[in-house]
Amino acid sequence: MIITLKDGSSKEYEGAMSVLDIAKDISEGLARVACAGEVDGNVVDLRTIVDKDCSLNILTFDAEEGKKAFRHTAAHILAQAVKRLYPDAKCTIGPAIEDGFYYDFDMPSLSREELDKIEAEMKKIVKENIAIKSFTLPREEAIKLMEEKGEPYKVELINDLPEDAVLSFYEQGDFTDLCAGPHLMSTKPVKFFKLTSSSGAYWRGNSDNKMLTRIYGTAFTKKEDLEARLEFLENIKKRDHNKLGRDLELFTTVDVIGQGLPLMMPKGAKIIQTMQRWIEDLEDNEWGYVRTKTPLMAKSDLYKLSDHWAHYKEGMFVLNDDEDENGVSASGQDIMALRPMTCPFQYFVYKAKQHSYRDLPYRMGETSTLFRNEDSGEMHGLTRVRQFTISEGHLICTPEQIADEFKSCVSLAKYCLTTLGVEEDVTYRMSKWDPNNTEKYMGTAEDWDRVQDAMRVILDEIGIEYTEEDGEAAFYGPKLDIQAKNVYGKEDTMITIQLDMFLSERFDMYYVDKNGEKKRPYIIHRTSMGCYERTLAWLIEKYAGAFPTWLAPEQVRILPISEKFHAYGEEILKELKKNGILATMDDRAEKIGYKIREARLEKLPYMLVVGANEEETKTVSVRKRGEDGDLGSMELSTFITKICEEIRTKSLTQMEN
């Protein structure tokens, strides 16, 4: 960064450094500096007063650190404002997050009007240009200070810090907070911010603890950036699948049917049917899968065998659940459960006959409907539902085959993502067990280390970039999760490929090797393109409802100029349908401009306008989506050839003239 001294000369500093270092370097010790640095990729001018006492204030203009310090300071200003207006509120923690910050308080929940008042108080604090000072205290004094300030949560935090921790505080006027920093040196630069919402959040993220009031805000160094952010938040609502999907008549929900149980309307069902037919044919014809169709429910005995009863009973829909302490049903009926996964069903398909090593890998695919009793607060649109259908599959293989088969599962998933046009939007996550919470998992630490190491080797050989995360594994093995973000930036798992090290033993699955001996196979659980509902949600947001032609529920609409051309339109319609094209005709007594307007609002890939000119020359006038969509007239056979090619190749772009 470049520091400009009072006399106008300037000096360049590299990397992060303490204000004290700079202050020492500047002879006066108390100097006015103009610090030019990067926040949000913008060069900002953080004019501020360097105070001798600010020895712990780290000025860093690493873009990420700069953002954090800036937004974290906004969080402190929020806390200061809240304490001024609500002296009884207790402070807890308040970090910087992407594009903003939040702070959790122990206080009653807030209305929008109250948030506006807090925001106004924050503006006052910024205007007051309060210097932010930092100091450290020994443990006893730190606790005493926080007790005096009436902050029991801070005392708890201090008590939980290790013995040798440096207890630093940041003080801005009447507000002092236990905080590791760094911060800006005054409140003044935090000019452009907005409190966006408030909600509940558990103390320390634990649902056994008290629920606090969290206030979210967004903050920027430039007015334009704040405005752009607020506008962005407004605009993405239009892409939100939960809104757009309903507007485009893809799905709906009904109160009396229940939460997490969306109804696919004809257009949504058509898109899912297109994907399903594609995936089933792809897996069976090109990737060596056999297809199964197994029951949607089973006796509890099955889930006891698979260990789901112990690990996952809460998440299942259980029928006739009146079992006594001996595990016997009082009504005498079998206790049943709707299936939350397909694994044990397909295992029994495998087990129904004896397999030689020559049969392996045995790849089973199923378009499988699953039921999971998600908590009521979890359901959302099509991404978190209680009943969904997944391109499920299990691969039974020998130890020698496991690496190649795993790789081919990743290749298939990538192929699906590329075809859908979303491959560039995903990230890969290796989901490992939680070594500090071993009772949630089967097996020993040695088992997990061995299989996780094996997976890491495979992933490195594939050469994909991935992160590793503890505590995200299945109870029977580690996973490769393919993650995608929705329009709001929230991440969901789209595809998962899992290594299972325990269930073949539990289900006594085996194959006969070349020496005639029974051997345990390895199992891969996987999906190729994930769950149809969630994938549809993702595609709606990706394409804002303007689906690639091959996925569109209505690909072509014929628009006759008037009733006189209905017969010609019918002729064309018949020809299109004969070629497997999803086509309709708008034969209402409306003007052509009106029909075009409607078709555009519905984001149809193609419109065929037909009138006297077209009928006479046996052509169609083609219009595709977009501003310059008029492709002029062409012979019907030409159009059919082009669109069939577009559909066959699953093109992500539309035909040119």
Place this chain on the structure above:
RNA sequence: GCUGGCGUGGCACAGUCGGUAGCGCACCUCAUUGGUAGUGAGGAGGUCACGGGUUCGAUUCCCGUCGCUAGCUCCA
């Protein structure tokens, strides 16, 4: 599951400081038969999510339930 917010015809919204409701689009009918983003006229459609309570009277106030939603927790 937890803490908030919200729930008015298919959709997007007004409105009622408590006296049983309106607009636009969509829908239906009639006229219009047109050339690349909205033709005109008329009509029908709502027990104001559901169930209690307060009140002479509740869509409006209170409680509960259901649903949607933000976030937290959870997600084999």
